[in-house]
Amino acid sequence: MFGIANQMLAAIALTLCTVVLFRMKRERYAVIVAAPAAWLYICTLTAGAEKIFHPDPKIGFLAHAARYSATAAEGRLLAPAKTAAEMGRIVFNDYVNTTLCAVFIALVLSMLFFGLRAIGEARRATSVTTRETSDELHDLRIARA
C-alpha cells in the first residue's frame, strides 16, 4: 500500500514534468520523462487492481476480507487475530484499504486525463505556454538578443 501510493505520486510528478516540457516546446525531449511515467502508470495501476481483486488472500484485500469473514461466520479465528472483535477489525481494515486503493486509482487516472489534455493544448499552442516566474535579468538578455 505504502509502495503503491508512493509510486503513484511519482507517476503524477512525472506527468507534470512531461506537460511542462511540452509547454516549453521542448517535446523532442519529453520521452525522457514520459517513458518512466508510462511505466509507472502500468505498474501502479496493475498493482492497485491486483491488491483489490486478486483471488489470493495474501495479495487481494477483498479475497482477504472474504476469507476472514467466512471464517468468523463459522465462529473460528485466524492468526494473527486472537478474539472475534479482532477478526472484525481485520475485515474492516481490508475494506478501508480497498477504498483507499480505489481512491488512489481514480486519482491517478484523472491525473492521466488532465495531463493528456494539457499536452494536447500545449501542442496546439504556437508559442511557449509554460508559466515560469519572470526573471528581469533573463528577459533583458532575451530583449538584447
Place this chain on the structure above:
Amino acid sequence: MSLPLATPGRKLGSIALWTGIVAIGVFSLFTLAVARGETVNAMWLVAAAICVYLTAYRFYSLFIAERALGLDPQRKTPAHRRNDGLDYVPTDKYVLFGHHFAAIAGAGPLVGPVLAAQMGYLPGTLWLLTGVVFAGAVQDFVVLFISTRRDGRSLGDLIKTELGPAAGIVAMVGILTIMLILLAVLALIVVKALADSPWGFFTVFATLPIAVLMGVYGRYIRPGRIFEMSAIGFVLLIGSIALGRTVAETPALAALFTFKGEALAFMLIGYGFVASVLPVWFLLAPRDYLSTFLKIGTIASLALGIFYVMPELKMPAVSRFIDGTGPVFAGSVFPFLFITLACGAISGFHALVSSGTTPKMIGDETQIRFIGYGAMLMESFVAIMALVAASVLDPGVYFAMNSAPAVIGSTVDTAAQTISSWGFVITPEALSLAAAEVGEKTVLSRAGGAPTLAVGMAKILSGAIGGASMTAFWYHFAILFEALFILTTVDAGTRVARFMIQDLVGTFWPRFKHTRAWIPNFGATGLAVAG
C-alpha cells in the same frame, strides 16, 4: 561539463578514464548476470553499481541539464530573489546536497531492497540500476528544476498552474493524503526503532544541539567557513555515538533516555512542529547535513568493507519465489517487485522534497543537476548496499528473519524445518547462533528490513574491523543508522506538509499563506494516525 582549459592531452585522458569506467561496469554486470553455479562475489555488484552511476551522471544527467532543460547559471533563483532568512535562503551546494539527500533517503532504500531480496539479488539489482538512471533521478532532477523556476512552489500548486485548476485541486488533496500516510508510516518505524533503546535515543537527540551550534556558527560566528563547521559537527557527532554507549551502560542515565513508544510519538510530533516553523538555516539544513555525514560515511565504509572482505552472495541470483509465493511479501515480479523497491529506484516522496524545501535554497540553477540527480544516485547506492547486506546473509537466516510467525512458527526448530523444506537448508542451532552473535534473544520474524540490514552490515563491518567480538556493536550502530535516516525524512516531510497545506488553503483564503495557526491542527492529525 566543458572544461575551459581542456587541452588535447586532458581530453584524451578524460576519454580513457570514461572508457575504463564503462568497461569495468559492463564487465561487472556481465559477471553478475552470467555467473551461475559458483557463488558470485558481492564486490561485482558494488563495482557494477558505482560504474553505472558515474556513467549516468557524467553523460545522461549532463544531456538532460544542457539539452533537455537548458539550465541557466545567469538566472536568479528564488533563494536570491525572495531571500527571507526563513524558508528562502541561498545555501552552499554541499550543505544543500546533504539536506536534500537526508530528506529523500528515508526508510525506503533500506527496507525495500531487503524485502526484494527474497526473489534473488538479480531482479532487484537490475531494477535499482535502470530505475534510478532513467526514472528516479530524472524525476527528482526535473521536478526540482520546474519548482526552482517557479518560486519553489509545491507540487500540487505547480500542477494547478500547468494542468489547470481542476487538476490542481484533485492533485493537492490526493498528494496531501498520500503524504500523511507516508509520514505516519515513517514515524511509526522511527518510534519502533527508538523505543526502549537509550543508546539510539541519546545519539539522535544529541544531533539537535550539535545542528543548532553548526547553524549559528555558519551564519554568525564564522560565516562561509563550511569546512570548519563540518569538522566541528563531525567530531561532536562521533563523540555523541561513543557517549551513547556509556549512557546505555550506566543504569541511571539509561533510565533517563529510555522511552515507551507513546511518549516517543508525542516527542516526534512536537519535534516535527518545531522543526517545521524554525528558520531552515537554524536547525533543519545543518542537521540534515550532519546526518548525511553519518549516512554517507557508513555507506562508504560498508562499500570499502565489501571490497576488503569480499563476501560471497549467498542468495541465489533468482530465487524460486519470483512466482509470487514468497514468504516475505506476496505477489509476482511484475508489478510487485517494482512497487516494493520504491525509494532506491524511484519515489514520489522525492518529488515533494524537490518541490518543497530544496528549491527555496538553491543558489545557482546549474547546481540542480548535482543536487537533484546526484543525491538520488547516492540514495540508490544506499539501496544497493542494503540489497548486498541482505544477500550476503545465509538465505536460511534471511527467511527466518523476514517471514511471519504464521508461516515459520515461533521456535527455531519449526522455523529451521519450514525454511529447509523450501530448499534453503538451515539448522536450529545456526539460527540460535545468529541471534547470540548480535546480542539479541531471537532473530525469528524480525520483519521490516532494519534488523536484517543490521545483521548483514554487522557481518560485513565486523569482517573488516574488530572481528566477531564487534558484531554486536556494529549491529546496534546499524539500527541507529536507520533511525537517523528516517527521522530526517520525517522533519523535512513535516515542513513540506506545511507548505502544502498553506498552498491548498491559500487557494481559498489567500491570507492563510502567511499564517501558521493550522500547525497544531496538523500535529493532532499526525498524532491520530501515528497513535
